Amino acid sequence: MADVRPRDVQVAQIGENTTVLRSRTWDRLKFEVEYARQRGTTANSYLIQASKSALIDPPGGSFTQIYVTELHQQVYFQKLNYLILGHINPNRMETLKVLLELAAQAVVICSKPGAIALKSAFPDLELRIDPVRGDEVLDLGMGHELQFCFVPTPRWPDALCTYDPKTRILYTDKLFGAHVCDEEVMDEHWRSLADDRAYYFNCLHAVQAQQVEAAMERLASFPARIYAPAHGPVVRHSFSRLTLDYQLWCQQQQTKELSVALLYTSAYGNTATVAQAIAQGITESEVAVQSINCEFAAPAEITSAIEQCDGFIIGSPTLGGHAPTQIQTALGIILSTAAKTKVAGVFGSYGWSGEAVDLLEGKLQDAGYPFGFEPIRVKFAATEEVLQQCKAAGSEFAQVLKKSKKAYAPRQMAAEAQTDRTGQAVGRIPGSLCVVTAKLGGTQFGFLTSWVSQASFSPPGLTIALAKNHAAEMLIHPGEQFVINILKEGRNVRRHFLRQRVPGEYMFADVTTDEAANGCPILTEALAYLECTVQNRMECGDHWLLYAIVNNGKVLEPTGVTAVNHRKTGNQY
Structure with a gap:
């Protein structure tokens, strides 16, 4: 029977001058449409109160009212100096708007892509934004000299992590989390979290394992002892183990026998959501995915991905009746680089028309590429039902890819694999x-x-x-x-x-x-x-x-x- 407890905010101290506010629900949040484990979740926000105060990663709109009420018990909004955002997405906008109105004096700290997204979301607000590159230090006093690390991924191109050398806490936002709701603030019983952590990685990070691995390399320069993620328990007791698990999971994704390059851009997040659903279906079929947001990728990176993959999928929004320039560039690289035996896929979202999907489909058909699924066209934001269909399309693509590789593999190789026992x-x-x-x-x-x-x-x-x-x-x-x-x-x-x-x-x-x-x-x-x-x-x-x-x-x-x-x-x- 499902847990029907009301949502609440759990408050606990996790370090000197440092408090976590865990907005909790035992339901599955609507925005996690691709996440079907249904064990509830916590949306973790962190408050550092030294000579100056900083609030890190407020939760999404599902918790706005109860979170703001509880936060007001911890700090006067007029005395909040900084609002630090690990990433900016539509789900957080409701809470951000309330906080920016209540604490108008607070300076917003985020990455440069995050600053662009924030200004676009709130064109009528006079925002005080200080975008960081990653080499700045924010001195809150009393030894809390915060450092930053820009860790972009295709899903979160504005991702920013924050490190506090005073407490040795690394605020990791979407990294090292788990969607599970319980009473434990820390990970004392971390062995019981193994399945939830692996499931979280597979749903959110498997398709961007290469970028997650690169992010971990950059984060390794901080002598942290605690991970403070956006979801799930704070990681202290299993810090080293979870670090090694992430390294292993990233390597496993990149060493699978078959791989797919998934290329896309996303104007309003709708195309990216479809891409994530397709990618999840592929990874669950034991095929690796390299997810690339073409808006932030160099042509050389796209070329390398296309050369190394066994199949590719390309997705685009339709803007003014056309595909964005980045997608047209990626399409040109595909047509000049990818062997005609590679399996292809096309998808896209649109508002009033879907010419971009038609363009991609026509060009790839004319070039003679076999398709792994029928082109996917999604009008406006995808519903949960549509995303399940996209996930099924990803699974279908993986099966077509496996069959195509078997068809092209010489039968002699299979015979040799059976007989060469010494090798x-x-x-x-x-x-x-x-x-x-x-x-x-x-x-x-x-x-x-x-x-x-x-x-x-x-x-x-x-x-x-x-x-x-x-x-x-x-x-x-x-x-x-x-x-x-x-x-x-x-x-x-x-x-x-x-x-x-x-x-x-x-x-x-x-x-x-x-x-x-x-x-x-x-x-x-x-x-x-x-x-x-x-x-x-x-x-x-x-x-x-x-x-x-x-x-x-x-x-x-x-x-x-x-x-x-x-x-x-x-x-x-």
Whole structure:
């Protein structure tokens, strides 16, 4: 039987001068239309009262009345100095409007995209907005010197996290939350939250795992000990565990066998909502999704996504009878880049006409792409029923994609997979992921490998296997020097060195490096590095086996976890 308790606001102190106001409901909120677990939720808002006061992340319109009443018991609105917003969406506007009228003197702190959205939502209000880039410090006094981190994702392109070094609390808004309503403010019984946390990630973040992973890398620079999310318990007791879980979940999304690039722009949020529903249907079918808001993505990012995906879906609003410029650019990239065997999908929302969807459908049909579902056209905002249909379309797309891949795969590959038991067994030997970097004739180069193993204690030495047809054959001679960069789990360095490059492209253009004593590059984002000198080599089948001594080394991140490569077979890297 459903819980019918009335909505309320739970107030508790979570740090020095710091209070959480948990607006609670045991119902499913209307705005969480894609979230069907129905275990209630809390909308967490945080109040810091030092020499100056700051309110972080007020709840949505479902709680406006009870929240404002309770907040007034905690602070005089006339003495509220700052209103900090982790993101701005239509759901929060009702509460924001009331707060901005009651505390007209308060300065709004948000990201630059958030400031644009806020001014557009309240054109008649005289707002005091101070957009931040991420390198500012907001001094509230008494040691509360707030720092900021801009962490945009396709779903929340204006996302901003806030860190308080006084309490070591990181206010994470949509990250590290859970839609569950209970009496516990902190996560004392965090093991019971495992399923809810995973479900929350799958619904909200699985489709933007690449951007979430990048956000976590930026947030790792703060020595936080507590996550203060917008929903669910405050994370203190399982801080390290949940961090590792998010890293693992992000990696799992990006290493699935099949992947879909989902491209869209959204003028009023309606197209984005449809995109999220389609993406959820795909991820629940065990296919990875890379969700890209083309309004904030560079053409190179779109090109890379289209090249690497197995299928693509493109969605657009209709503005003045046309698709936005960003979508037209994305369509051009698709037509010039995507193989005609890739499965396609089209969707869009509109007010009075839907020419953008027709344009996308016609261009892709003329180019000969197979479709994974019938084009989706949504007038105005999608109802819950329509979003369920969009979710089903995503599942249908995933099934079509799986069938298409099987149709193109040679039958011989399936037979080999059944008979090559030895290769499968060899593939169960894991190896730490490393990047070997070296310098030859003034030119720096590097390559990814997991074929490195310790070989001796005194002197410290290791072996590394190099394919004979690999460009790194230049390392096979005794006396040559190189650096082994041991990678950290959860970072994107591996993908940088997997990417194919055009001739003459500088390999280290997008990564930061230092110079080792032997003159070779050190990747500053590595977990550790070893400076090595080749001593001996031996020919082993189709590889060279090198023995090198370690001259120097250093751990760059003592608390990091080594990235490990798990293979399905020993017949390939």
